[in-house]
Amino acid sequence: MYILKVKGVAKIPDYVQLRDEKFTLLAYFRIDRPEKALDKIGLGDKQEYILNLVKDLPFGKILKLDI
Incomplete structure (x- = not known):
């Protein structure tokens, strides 16, 4: 599993994505x-x-x- 932190812009907040081994969200x-x-x-x-x-x-x- 992979984790990615995405920066928000203006009024959009910061988000986190969790993806599997095939990089599916x-x-x-x-x-x-x-x-x-x-x-x-x-x-x-x-x-x-x-x-x-x-x-x-x-x-x-x-x-x-590694969870």
Whole structure:
């Protein structure tokens, strides 16, 4: 699984994308509202871990997750 942080512009907020090994989009959520998206794909229990990674991740950088 891969994680990507996307910079918002003007009134559009910053978002996070979670993608699988084939780079198919699994989840797309605002950084400040991850609950529903992570629960939907079964990663609700990993929310704190994912948000800590996102906090330090630069915009546009892709990071491979081993979850």
